[in-house]
Amino acid sequence: MKITEQEVRHVAALAHLELSGDELKRMTHDLDEILAHMDKLRELDTEAVAPMAQVLFPGAENSTLREDEPREPLSHEDAMANAPAAGAGHFKVPRVIER
C-alpha cells in the first residue's frame, strides 16, 4: 500500500475537499495505483541534476516588466459581477470570527 484511507482523509482536509465515504474508498484505490506507477522515477539517479520549474528562454532580468504607467483597471462592478454573494462592494462570506 502506498497510501491509506486515513492519509487520503488528511490530504482531502489539506485540499479543503469534502469527499463522501464512497469517494474516499475509490480515491484511496486510485491514488495507490497511480503513486505506485510514479515510483518508477526512483530508478533514476538525479543527485546532480538541477530541477526544472519553468521553460525559460534567454532575456534580460527585468525584461518582463512594463513601464509603471497607470491604466484603467477592471471596474469594481465588473470584478464583483461573478460573486456568489456580495454587498456594499465586498465579497460576502460566512462569519469568520464569533462574537
Place this chain on the structure above:
Amino acid sequence: MEIGKLTITGIQEALRARRVSARELAQEALRTAREENPKTNAYLLLAEERALRAAEAVDAALGRGQDPGPLAGVPVAVKDNIVTRGVRTTCGSRLLENFVPPYDATAVERLERAGAVVLGKTNCDEFAMGSSNENSAFGPVRNPAAPDRVPGGSSGGSAAAVAQGTAVAALGSDTGGSIRQPASFCGVVGLSPTYGRVSRYGLVAFASSLDRIGPLARNVRDAAAVLQAMAGRDERDSTSAFAPVPDYQAAMTGEARGLRVGVPLEYFEGLTQDTAAQMEKARALLASLGCELREISLPHTSYAIPCYYIVCTAEASSNLARYDGVRYTWRAPQAETLAEMYSLTRGQGFGAECKRRIMLGTYVLSAGYYDAYYLKAQKVRTLITRDFLAAFEQVDVIATPVSPFPAFRLGEKLDDPLQMYLSDIFTITASLAGLPGLSVPCGRTAEGLPVGLQLIGPHFGEPVLFRLGDAFERAGGASL
C-alpha cells in the same frame, strides 16, 4: 457555400471579390453548427450576437475599402477554458456553469482584431483535465468520424467542431497533449506551439508551466494563419516569449528535401497494429519527400508519464485553490461556516477527475513527500528536456505517432484513470520540454478511424514544423 470545405485563403478571396459577405458566412456557420451539434455535443454555447457583430464589422471595413484583416470573416470556435468577455465560460465544470468573464483572453482579442468571427464555445474535459472529453460536466463529445467513440481530449469539442465542418478553425489548449491527441483522433491538424509563443492571458490555468493555447484546423496552412494572428509577446503574461514571430506562410515552401527527421525508437513500442502500419506509410512518405530519416533515442521517455502527472497535478492543485466559493459564481448552499463553504463548494462542484488531480497534487506537495515526488519530478523534467536538446543537435524535426492507438470507445477507459493517463505517453514529453508539436492527419485505420503523425520541433521551431507538415499533407499524408 459549405463551411466544412472552406479554407482561410478561400474565404479571403471570396470576401474581397464580394462573392459572399462575412455576415452571410457567419449566418451559415451558425446555422450549420446549430443543426449539427446534437450529433456531437461539440459546442456548449453559440455566441450568435457576438459573431454577427464581428462579421458586420468585417463587411463594414470592406465597404469602406479598408483591410479587414488576415482572418476576415473566418468562423472560429473557442475552447471553453479560454475566457470571452460577456460570453459564458464554463471550463466544462458545474462550478463555473454561470461564469461570465469580464475580459477577453489575449488570443481571442488578437483573432478578432484579425477579423475572425467567434462562433461559440466548445466542450472540453473539466478544467482541461482528461484525454477523452468524457470529464465534461455537460456531457461527452462524440467523434464525428465514429459516433460511438471519443473525440480525444481535453480539446475534444474544438477538434470535433473542425472535423464536423461547423468551424473553419478552433482554439484549443494543450497541457500534455490536449490539442494534438484530439486532432489525431478526429482527423484534423492541431498545433501545440512552443511554451510562451501564445499568451496564456485569459486561459483558465490548469498547469501554468505547461499550458498553451494553439490552433486546430483542417489543413496546416490554416493552422499557421491562426497561429500567426495570435503569436507574440503579451505584457499581460510574464511568461510569454519575446522571440520575434516569423512569417509562417513563407516557411511553407512545399519542399522538404534534405530535412533531417529523427525517428525515436521509444515511440514505436506498444502501438496498435493499425497505428504501426500508418506510421510505416508515414515514414515511407517522408523518405519519398527527400527527408533523411535517422533513428534516434530519447532514453528518458518511459519516465515522462510519472514526471508529468506529478508536475501537472501539483500545479493544478495550486491553481484550482481559487475555486473556494468566494469569487466564482457558485457556492454550496448548505455551507454555514467558512470551512464548510470551502470544502462543500469544492466537494460538490468538482468532478471526479479534478478531485483526483487536486488530491494527487496536494499529496506530492505535502510535507514529507515534496522531495520524493515533486522535486524528483522536476529533476526528471530536466533529463527529458536534455534528451530533446541533444537530439536536435542531429535532426531538424522528430516524427512520432501522436497516440499509440486511434479513438477508443466512450466509457472504455473511464474507470481506469491510470490507463487514461498512459494514453498521453507520446505527447507529454514535448510538453514537459516546452517544445512545439504538430499533429497532422496520417490516413485511417481499416475501421476508418483517423491516425495522426506528430512532428516535434526545437523551441520556436514552428516554421520547420509547418514546412514539413504542409509538404506531408500536399503529398497525400491525410489519405495514406
